[in-house]
Amino acid sequence: MPQLPAPAYPADVLARLGADAKEVIARYPGSRSALLPLLHLVQSEEGYVSRTGMAFCADQLGLTTAEVTAVATFYSMYRRRPSGDYQVGVCTNTLCAVMGGDAIFDRLKDHLGVGNDETTDDGKITLEHIECNAACDFAPVVMVNWEFFDNQTPESATKLVDDLIAGRTVEPTRGAPLCSYKETARILAGFPDQRPGAVEATGGAGAASLVGLKLARGEGVTAARVVGPRGESPQDSVTHDPSPTEHLSSHDAPQQTSASDPANPAGPTAEEGE
Known part of the structure; x- marks a missing residue:
């Protein structure tokens, strides 16, 4: 037919x-x-x-x-059916997943009563899991209409969607102010961004992204955040000021395993131990 x-x-x-x-x-x-x-x-x-x-x-x-x-139908940024005012995307790619992205996504599915690529009955929120958005140093990341909400937890992400549904003001971690999905689409079409403060909004590499550069320059590095097991709060760490002759690598870490996966220790290889 x-x-x-x-x-x-x-x-x-x-x-x-x-x-x-x-x-x-x-x-x-x-x-x-x-x-x-x-x-x-x-x-x-x-x-x-x-x-x-x-x-x-x-x-x-x-x-x-x-x-x-x-x-x-090729590009995921084009919706093929009606969606919510706010597109809430949870990164579930490798690093964000390890840091808690899967837990965040599962919590939001239960809290909102929707599955992947589904919209709440009030038309406010469309939830989806998304691929890497090049913000690994801020993992786990949630995006709302392509604006960043960094270092999220299941609790903070739940509050985020509750605020969106209630119409409360929500401020992205960095970048431009939040707007509706339709307004975002018009900006992506190439028309002027009319949001107050959008022109002045800036983003940049996070501290974790710059560690390698600082070490190469012989500068001291302060690790402001240490990853704890999933579900626990990050712990503050101690400032480390390497000497000019000291070369730090992942094998200099005091732990023998990733804190997020204690069941699978990953110590130095046999060759390195000889």
């Missing part, structure tokens, strides 16, 4: 999106290159990339709907 044509946007919406699309397409020497930002543009209208949105993109760029669908 042939699929029915996608419904069109209302005339006023079509005119507004058409003007925006024209601005986006003009940025590129080839119109086809504008497909990714145009998908963000239609996502900013409905909160997801609908059949209507894909038909709009195809019409604007002279593509088939199959060509647009192939791109929209």
Whole structure:
């Protein structure tokens, strides 16, 4: 049975999106290159990339709907069905998982009553597990509409989603202020970020990322956070000031095993012990 044509946007919406699309397409020497930002543009209208949105993109760029669908279904940042005002992503890639990301994700599933890629009944929260977001020195990381919430625990993540549902102000750990998923999509389409303080917002490498650089320069290193077993609070550590001739490595650590996995000790290899 042939699929029915996608419904069109209302005339006023079509005119507004058409003007925006024209601005986006003009940025590129080839119109086809504008497909990714145009998908963000239609996502900013409905909160997801609908059949209507894909038909709009195809019409604007002279593509088939199959060509647009192939791109929209490839990238995970494009939602294919209605989602919440806040996209809450819990990193469950290797380091974040070891540091407690799995525990956070399980807690939020139970607390919100949803599974992966599902939305709460009130339409506020869509929960999903996400891949690495290059913030391993802040693990475990939770992202809300692509803004960072670092060094999370099951308790802090639970409070975070409760605040979002209640409409309380939530401040990301770093970067720009939080906004709705639709507003985020419009920014990703390439339109000016109107959030107060967004231009001044900055991010940067965390202290853990800079340890190697400091050691290479012969500088003293302060480890402000030591990983404890999952579920326990991090412990403060002691400042270590290596001498110029001292070369620290993972084998200089006082522990013989990862604190997060005591059942699998990992001491020096046989060659290193000889």
